[in-house]
Amino acid sequence: MEIGDGGFGTVYKGHLRDGRVVAVKRLYNNSCRRVEQFLNEAAILSRLRHPNLVLFYGCTSSRSRELLLVYEFVPNGTVADHLHGHRAAERALTWPLRLSVAIEAAAAFAYLHAVEPPVVHRDVKTNNILLDDNFHVKVADFGLSRLFPLDVTHVSTAPQGTPGYVDPEYHQCYQLTDRSDVYSFGVVLVELISSKPAVDVTRDRSEINLAGMAINKIQQCQLEQLVDLGLGYGSDEATRKAMTMVAELAFRCLQQNGEMRPPIREVLDALRSIQDDGFGKKGDALIAPRSPDTVHAPWDSMSTTPSISLV
Template sequence: MKLFLLIAILSSSPIPSLSVSPRIGDCQPASCGNVTRISYPFRVGGRQPSYCGHPAFELVCGGDGVPALKSSYDGYYFVRSIFYHNSSVWLGNSNWLHEKSNLGKKIGIGIGAGAGGILVISFVCLLVYKQKKRKRTPSSSLQLKQTNSSRQILDLELNTAQYRTHIFSYEELEEATDGFNASKELGDGGFGRVYEGKLRDGRTVAVKRLYENSYKRVEQFMNEVDILSRLRHQSLVTLYGCTSSNSRELLLVYEYVSNGTVADHLHGSRAGERALTWSLRLNIAIEAADALAYLHAVEPQIIHRDVKTTNILLDNSFHVKVGDFGMSRLFPLDVTHVSTAPQGTPGYVDPEYYQCYQLTDKSDVYSFGVVLVELISSKPAVDINRSRYEVNLASFAISKIQSNELDQLVDPEIGHHSDSEMKKMIAQVAELAFRCLRLERDMRPPMKEVLEVLRGIRDGANNVENVGKGALAQEDAYLLRKNPPYSPDSVTDRWMSKSTTPNNSA
């Protein structure tokens, strides 16, 4: 529980009573949403004449159908209820609309009338901030309507110490991207388009512009700000800041990573430039695994939930920057999984997550297994141009590994045929990918172990062949079942869910 005490304002000087005006009796109570019979000293702006209330207690009835009271200290608060019997008003921030008052603020307002037509107003504010379960995401109704009052509240949340991020003006970022010129576009994804920009201080940045028609855009925005402002790791993209929600658009500002994505270099727009060497591919795998192991080790644990080669960026030295945390989850402490409808990218989604709706850190491990297969094959995770049973890269890779046909999987451009040591290392990475792609999550190694194995392969550790020894022989039975349910090739709308349930047992 945190307590915030606002400055108490006590006016002992007489203020001319508004009640002496003969017109005050003509004022009819007004309503806004669930708050009814609003009367002196409150008044609803635009619905009641100015003489019907004191200027300090003017309410705004926004599009949400909830009255808001402007505080001279820090923006607007939603009015939950007015208690005339004890001269108090119950206020809430934006989360109250969606969290059944997990966050409540009470402000006592003294209302009194002096003799002889003199009114003395005492305004003493005591803000009690209660936090039992914190959830920063506004609901879709707030996202769609975005009234001025709700934006002010979101601004307040963004500027709290927990986010520790810089707030850019929309005008500065519009200028940095030449008005979001199409020539500055770097790419797009499920929730926004990314532009190259140059700030006034000379820094080159990547600016993500969230789609206006995405009903989850505010959720994605808040999620990335929340998570990236917590993290510091050399292989994670750095968030420089964002716009306030009161700006024209929701924009996120990242460090500029200039060399495209791993997908670009393996099978995308940069694949024709030159094939990635084996040493580069292995180093990419190690750095990406290091980033994911870090996410899984922090408290609270973070599940990326969208690990894929298009979210692994490369700088000019081919060092990794893992990005796009819009779907990531802060994992509750002391739980084994979170029950939630599957979200992710076709071909990378953990089959057990897909079937059982249980998200764990092993879901990221499965997705990383697909990334490993991409690194050795240069093939995309899903390709409808492949034969029917090879559309999904994970199932294709497992088939080739089990049938000892690894040469049909490995990209010949790597040049492994004439290098026995490289061929051995590729086989070891393929075996590790096989372990990551096991259908039962408990049979997959944790990311920390994946990282250790990859480093051992790179360093030529003597014991690398003994790590997970017997894995191919001991646990093949489940994988060898006819038509196993590999990661789906498509994700349907019914998967999308905003509700999640933490569980204490698997």
């Protein structure tokens, strides 16, 4: 019943006696680091409740022979599977669904950053965003997450995460902040508009890292070379405008300087505004009248966060 294999353990599908279908993460070994990650994930998830976070049912004792974490089973795979993995050929994630996925994932991270004490996920990526049968989001994998003290601006810690998603400022300065998650979420947004993986060694050397590729294409006004044209970017004006706005938002999230990135709450509000403009009074048509004509126009921020000009 193995359904997944990651850096820290194997995930199995199982059933509880009461009939619930569950996912069971079995950590590879009981080294001190594994036990720490096990305790960390159990401690964090046991205090969180949000419709877009995977539901945590329980775990074994840290002194048990096996370290097992038990969650609700989320049946529809990961966002990565559908964008550029083994389910990409199904083309199930239409543009409206991708926008909904972005909103629900942002809502989960906004909740994490708002609880007391706040939680920095530290491993935001499309492989950790699960989908149920109705394509609703369930964010998972809190093994690297950190509780963030309320009275500090950052936590000094060795960088951890997945290549292609790690905040460059965190990597260089060893200072973790909530804007580190925002950077990683910016990569997720680019994946959603491009259907490309965060790292691909088969791309040209300068484009192996998707974040760098996105920054360059946006600055050079070559968004059509980045986006997945099959989503309607080239054939539908309303979709083109909406995808352009998401690209602009991703650009802000991917700023090298963490202070220039918007808080995740502002990212969520911007995404909801894009969706409201697109699905409001004209049925399913995606209409985003506030979108600038090109990605070189500045983002019109709705808060006090500085606008980032894309020129």
